[in-house]
Amino acid sequence: MPSHRYRDVFAKVPVAPVDREWPDRRITTAPLWVPVDLRDGNQALADPMDPERKRRFFELMLAMGYKEIEVGYPSASQTDFDFVRLLATSDLVPPDVTIVVFTPARPELIERTVESIAGMHGQVVIHMYAATAPVWRDVVLRRTRDELASLIYAGAEDILRLAGEQENVRFQFSPEVYNLTEPDYILELSDQLTKRWDATPQRPVILNLPATVEVATPNVYADQIEYMDKNLPRRDSVILSVHPHNDRGTGVACAELAVLAGAQRVEGCIFGNGERTGNVDIATLALNLHAQGVDPMVDFSAIDRIRETVEHCTRMPIHPRHPYVGELVYTAFSGTHQDAIRKGFAEHHRRADATGVPTSELAWDVPYLPIDPADVGRGYEAVVRVNSQSGKGGIAHVLESSYGVRMSSAEEVEFARHVQRHTDETGREASAVELKGLYEEVFGCSN
Numbered sequence: 001m002p003s004h005r006y007r008d009v010f011a012k013v014p015v016a017p018v019d020r021e022w023p024d025r026r027i028t029t030a031p032l033w034v035p036v037d038l039r040d041g042n043q044a045l046a047d048p049m050d051p052e053r054k055r056r057f058f059e060l061m062l063a064m065g066y067k068e069i070e071v072g073y074p075s076a077s078q079t080d081f082d083f084v085r086l087l088a089t090s091d092l093v094p095p096d097v098t099i100v101v102f103t104p105a106r107p108e109l110i111e112r113t114v115e116s117i118a119g120m121h122g123q124v125v126i127h128m129y130a131a132t133a134p135v136w137r138d139v140v141l142r143r144t145r146d147e148l149a150s151l152i153y154a155g156a157e158d159i160l161r162l163a164g165e166q167e168n169v170r171f172q173f174s175p176e177v178y179n180l181t182e183p184d185y186i187l188e189l190s191d192q193l194t195k196r197w198d199a200t201p202q203r204p205v206i207l208n209l210p211a212t213v214e215v216a217t218p219n220v221y222a223d224q225i226e227y228m229d230k231n232l233p234r235r236d237s238v239i240l241s242v243h244p245h246n247d248r249g250t251g252v253a254c255a256e257l258a259v260l261a262g263a264q265r266v267e268g269c270i271f272g273n274g275e276r277t278g279n280v281d282i283a284t285l286a287l288n289l290h291a292q293g294v295d296p297m298v299d300f301s302a303i304d305r306i307r308e309t310v311e312h313c314t315r316m317p318i319h320p321r322h323p324y325v326g327e328l329v330y331t332a333f334s335g336t337h338q339d340a341i342r343k344g345f346a347e348h349h350r351r352a353d354a355t356g357v358p359t360s361e362l363a364w365d366v367p368y369l370p371i372d373p374a375d376v377g378r379g380y381e382a383v384v385r386v387n388s389q390s391g392k393g394g395i396a397h398v399l400e401s402s403y404g405v406r407m408s409s410a411e412e413v414e415f416a417r418h419v420q421r422h423t424d425e426t427g428r429e430a431s432a433v434e435l436k437g438l439y440e441e442v443f444g445c446s447n
């Protein structure tokens, strides 16, 4: 393959040196989450969400506890505009939830965006973007650095003129493709924007730094974020936000390292829909925190209902191996894993009995299961499934948990031989019902 055609990130953009502290830090609190499913996720769909889907997704996000939600690109389509109008003119938005609307730095589209939010009671963020990386400047926008800066400042002035007086409105800027943009240019833009928008700790400006197309290992993005954290002017009046995509399959790692590096806010999509390989998956990010004992501040305790809604709205299925939500992620087919899980469950129950702490509250240390499936509303039936790769421990677990059948050690060994022969012959999984039938054939009774 012609790998010589490609260059690494260091050949494309100066990565400013930073006296990095992120490798020694730990994440101890959840960042501010901003689901962008209704905007970035939506713009990646072949069939964008209709009003029913948008509303259903929005209500899901409220029910899960999200407090800031990007609801659309109101100047892009009548559907998006009307949805924002619905939010502005109904009581669908709780008082503690902030609505974000997205716009390019084009005067007529800014005007339409501001028109869409008229009458909105709660907090609103007007989010303006422009691509700042050299290839986009040269090829797409065909502007020099200074010309592009002027276009961005003109957009900022338009927003200020049209909405600056509204006390419930705050401002956000995204230098699209931040990860390929010269850091001194971002500092200059940020300095000017926070000055023009009069950023204060009480009315902070959100500076959102997207890895629009992921191009480097996550440590590079972390350095790029820490550099901004340490060098931004008016830092206490800026909410530093990140918006990773997943082109290299490392969007989650980028977001986590970015939080270590000083990011306070993370934009992404629930289960990772979005342009190309998707936006960063904020479900995985939240549950990664949960799995380390940190409250994610959003509720995934009914993950299958969340999944059904997301699949309905995006019209896309979620992969069976998708972290935390996939159909198979709490299931072991292989013998030694099953054996370990069975012993882990037994130990978990033994400790619950010994301490009097309910199993659902007890510290979780079951091998091969990073979290208790019950935390996200899953049962235990699918944890062990039997095929020709399974062993006596897994087979015994299925019979015991499904039918209360307990075998002696010698019976387990003998029965496993029969199951092995059966599954080798069929080449398929053996269900609990099949195992029970086989058990009765072998031992002539149902124990």
Ligand SMILES: CC(=O)SCCNC(=O)CCNC(=O)[C@H](O)C(C)(C)COP(=O)(O)OP(=O)(O)OC[C@H]1O[C@@H](n2cnc3c(N)ncnc32)[C@H](O)[C@@H]1OP(=O)(O)O
Pocket (backbone or CB within 6 Å): 040, 043, 073, 075, 076, 077, 103, 104, 105, 106, 109, 129, 130, 131, 140, 141, 176, 212
């Ligand atoms: C990384 C991201 O997710 S960015 C968001 C991308 N999302 C979307 O594009 C979804 C919604 N977009 C749309 O519906 C349409 O693109 C619209 C309505 C916004 C604009 O449509 P059109 O006016 O037909 O323009 P078109 O889509 O071709 O956009 C290209 C023009 O916008 C300019 N442009 C692109 N981004 C920006 C920006 N952030 N600020 C100002 N101008 C911009 C381009 O330079 C180009 O201008 P030119 O025609 O003078 O060369």
Ligand SMILES: CC(C)C(=O)C(=O)O
Pocket (backbone or CB within 6 Å): 040, 129, 130, 174, 175, 176, 177, 208, 210, 211, 212, 213, 243, 245
């Ligand atoms: C403009 C920003 C927020 C974006 O969607 C991206 O860069 O992917």
